Amino acid sequence: MSLRAILGGSSRVRKSKGSGSAKRSSPASSRLSAPTRRKSSTARAKQPAGGEDAEDFFDDKLDDVGLVTALAINLNLRDTAQAIYYIRAHMFSPMPQEAAGMNSTRIAEVLNYRKRLPPIVTVSHIQTLLSSPSAVEREIAELARSGFLRRTVVAKRGDIGETLILAADFEQMVRVSPSLAENTKDAFVAYMKGNTGMQTVGGESLSKIQTSQLIQAGFLTAHHTGITSYASMSSTMNLYSRPEDKGTLTSLETVSRQPAGSLGTVGGEGAVHNAGGSGGRTRSTSAAASAAHSSGAATELKLAVPGNGTFLTLLSAALEHLVWLLGRSRFREVPESVLRDRWVGGVVGGEARHAGKHSRGEFAGVLPGQTRKWRQFYGLSFDWVLREAVGSGLVEVFETGSVGRGVRVC
Numbered sequence: 270m271s272l273r274a275i276l277g278g279s280s281r282v283r284k285s286k287g288s289g290s291a292k293r294s295s296p297a298s299s300r301l302s303a304p305t306r307r308k309s310s311t312a313r314a315k316q317p318a319g320g321e322d323a324e325d326f327f328d329d330k331l332d333d334v335g336l337v338t339a340l341a342i343n344l345n346l347r348d349t350a351q352a353i354y355y356i357r358a359h360m361f362s363p364m365p366q367e368a369a370g371m372n373s374t375r376i377a378e379v380l381n382y383r384k385r386l387p388p389i390v391t392v393s394h395i396q397t398l399l400s401s402p403s404a405v406e407r408e409i410a411e412l413a414r415s416g417f418l419r420r421t422v423v424a425k426r427g428d429i430g431e432t433l434i435l436a437a438d439f440e441q442m443v444r445v446s447p448s449l450a451e452n453t454k455d456a457f458v459a460y461m462k463g464n465t466g467m468q469t470v471g472g473e474s475l476s477k478i479q480t481s482q483l484i485q486a487g488f489l490t491a492h493h494t495g496i497t498s499y500a501s502m503s504s505t506m507n508l509y510s511r512p513e514d515k516g517t518l519t520s521l522e523t524v525s526r527q528p529a530g531s532l533g534t535v536g537g538e539g540a541v542h543n544a545g546g547s548g549g550r551t552r553s554t555s556a557a558a559s560a561a562h563s564s565g566a567a568t569e570l571k572l573a574v575p576g577n578g579t580f581l582t583l584l585s586a587a588l589e590h591l592v593w594l595l596g597r598s599r600f601r602e603v604p605e606s607v608l609r610d611r612w613v614g615g616v617v618g619g620e621a622r623h624a625g626k627h628s629r630g631e632f633a634g635v636l637p638g639q640t641r642k643w644r645q646f647y648g649l650s651f652d653w654v655l656r657e658a659v660g661s662g663l664v665e666v667f668e669t670g671s672v673g674r675g676v677r678v679c
Contacts, residue, residue, distance in 0.1 A: 330600045331675040337666040339400045340656050349408045350417070352398045353433065356390045362648045370636025371643065379647050386583075387576040388438045389421075393428040393660025394653075409433065416465035421572050428661045429584055434574055436461070442575065448486040453479040457488065470570040480570065487575030587646050587654045592663055595678050602677030604669065605655075612651040614640025 346352050361383055364376065371379070392409065396402040412418040419439045423430035440461070443454055453475075460474050470480075470489060483489040594611045595601050603611075614635055637643050655676070658664045662679055669675045 331602055331604070331667075331669045331677075332671060333675070334668045334670045337668060337674060339398065340652075340659060340666065341398045346398055349395055349399070349405055349412060352395045353390050353435065355398070356394055356653070357388055359650055360653050362642075362650050364648070365637050368636060370638025375638065379643070382647050385576060386580055387434065387442070387574045389432040389434045389574055389577065389580060391429050391584075391657065391660065392420075392431040392433060394656055395433070397656045397660045410466075414466045416462065419461075419572065419574075420468060421574055421577065422468065423577065423581065426581060429581060429588075429657070432574070432577065432580075436465075439574070443488065446486050446488075446575075449482050449488075450479075453482050457483060468572050470572065484570075487573055487577075489570045490573040491570060583646065583649070584657060587649050588658050588661060588663055590641065590646075591654055591658050592678055595664065595676065600677070602675055604672045605666070605674040605676050606672075608655075608676050609651050612654070613637075613642055 346355055364379070369376065392405075395409075396405050399405050409418065409420065413420050416436055419434050419436055421432050421434070423432075440458055443449065443458055446454070449457075456475060456479055460470065475483070480489065484491065591608075591612065594608060595603065597611075614637075642648060655664070655666070659666060664676055665679055667675050667677070
């Protein structure tokens with residue numbers, strides 16, 4: 270048989286090759302296309318539906334290459350005094366110059382609200398700006414003893430309840446207060462200068478009339494050192510309060526005031542009952558507790574700053590909203606840039622999609638006055654709120670190594 274006859278039938282060879290190729294390519298193509306279809310359907314199932322929730326495209330946890338110890342952007346910050354001025358200057362975002370979405374009445378309301386807030390900062394915020402919290406605490410104690418700072422503490426508010434104010438600003442608030450008489454102002458300022466590191470005011474240093482005026486003006490507050498019911502604490506106070514701030518019969522503050530070896534050092538006879546349990550409580554114990562609570566001996570006067578309650582209310586609401594924004598993600602963590610866009614009320618990628626309109630001077634997107642940042646928080650800066658959340662222990666910032674810094678709920 271000739272070689273042509275052996276190699277003949279090219280159609281048979283082509284047929285065999287074509288059929289084999291088709292048999293090999295068909296499973297391969299199915300293997301390549303099937304996972305693609307499964308992945309797209311899974312991605313659609315995981316993606317939240319509706320509104321701004323659809324911007325969360327992170328189906329896996331972010332890489333963590335280490336926590337960020339200091340959140341300072343300005344590298345010129347070296348001490349506590351500089352940090353205080355920096356925090357106060359960067360608390361609010363500047364008012365939009367155009368397309369604010371607010372009328373003149375609302376703009377005036379926002380500006381007046383900012384002006385009424387006291388010039389105070391939290392201790393935890395300063396610690397997030399500087400690299401050494403222990404060094405910051407020592408410096409604050411030294412500045413308070415020297416009379417440069419005034420430190421006030423609001424009970425059952427945790428870290429956000431410890432605030433600082435410059436002594437010069439505190440004295441200025443006293444001098445311009447319309448609720449105080451001139452002799453009360455002079456006596457109170459003289460007492461503050463003579464007791465620089467004190468957070469309480471003795472009852473014998475001021476007259477009853479002067480003390481009453483200072484309490485009504487908001488410079489002094491009455492702190493009851495007796496029994497405080499834990500059930501009467503609000504949900505916001507429970508969120509930020511420390512264990513030692515919960516004033517029960519077995520709290521450290523109450524037990525430390527009892528005589529050594531007495532029944533009160535272990536909580537007293539009705540400790541279980543007052544803590545919410547079913548333990549018995551005698552009538553004499555109840556009467557004694559009520560008498561101790563109503564007596565003036567268990568009350569002390571503490572320094573306060575007028576408007577501190579408004580400041581803490583705004584701060585608490587902002588921190589809760591920031592944690593809620595993080596909770597919208599699957600793993601309760603997002604890149605810092607995404608969280609920033611959520612805080613200002615924008616959508617991820619909105620600036621890129623509307624770059625053409627912005628270049629022509631046209632506005633695209635939601636007006637600032639229609640976002641929660643301006644409607645509820647009067648333009649609080651995102652960086653300021655983030656540092657407060659880190660200082661309060663609610664969130665932590667970490668490096669991802671790929672998409673910048675990430676933020677997650679602790």
